[in-house]
Amino acid sequence: MIYAILKLLHILSIVVWIGGMVFAHFFLRPAAMQLPAPQRVPLMHGVLQRFFSAVLVAIVVVLTTGLWMIGRVAKETVQAGLSFNMPLDWTLMATLGIEMVGIFGHIRFALFKRLSKAVAAQDWPAGGAALGSIRTWVSVNLAIGVAIIVITLLMA
Numbered sequence: 001m002i003y004a005i006l007k008l009l010h011i012l013s014i015v016v017w018i019g020g021m022v023f024a025h026f027f028l029r030p031a032a033m034q035l036p037a038p039q040r041v042p043l044m045h046g047v048l049q050r051f052f053s054a055v056l057v058a059i060v061v062v063l064t065t066g067l068w069m070i071g072r073v074a075k076e077t078v079q080a081g082l083s084f085n086m087p088l089d090w091t092l093m094a095t096l097g098i099e100m101v102g103i104f105g106h107i108r109f110a111l112f113k114r115l116s117k118a119v120a121a122q123d124w125p126a127g128g129a130a131l132g133s134i135r136t137w138v139s140v141n142l143a144i145g146v147a148i149i150v151i152t153l154l155m156a
Contacts, residue, residue: 003069003072006065007065007069009064009065010061010065010069012065013057013061013065014058015108016054016055017022017145018142018145018149019059020051020054020055021138021141021142021145024047024048024138025139025142028047032044037118037125037127038124038126041118041119041124041127041128041131042119045115045119045127047117048112049112049116052104052112053066055104055108056108059101063097063101066097070086070090070094070120074090076139080137087155089152089155091153092148093148093151094154096144096147096148096151097148100141100144103137103140103141103144104141107138107141110135111130111133111134112130113132114126114130114133115131115134116122118130119152
């Protein structure tokens with residue numbers, strides 16, 4: 001039962017992260033582009049600030065539950081007298097997931113910092129440039145996240 005609960009939390013956290021990227025990239029950003037920069041940039045800053053806080057929580061949940069589930073399966077396998085070899089899809093999922101966390105760290109702690117400074121200074125061109133960089137890296141993370149889902153579903 002605990003494994004099922006942890007797996008549910010794992011998947012829901014991934015839904016928040018990947019779903020949020022889809023929403024921001026394909027729906028919010030295009031609509032916000034209709035606004036002038038002095039309205040658009042602060043709006044996107046506020047939305048991203050909230051979203052990035054949620055992603056930080058999601059990352060903690062994803063990493064904790066993922067490691068716990070792998071550890072539990074490994075422990076049960078070894079206790080049964082067998083050797084544990086992590087399945088390829090789990091290895092790919094974990095490796096790409098850690099890469100996503102690294103990219104998110106760059107987005108949140110470098111690029112978003114630039115955006116925050118631009119908003120504070122009301123430097124809309126710099127804010128737009130920061131948003132462009134964030135969009136690029138969110139696109140990369142979104143592609144990796146979709147690849148993880150495809151790998152997981154096709155290799156299961």
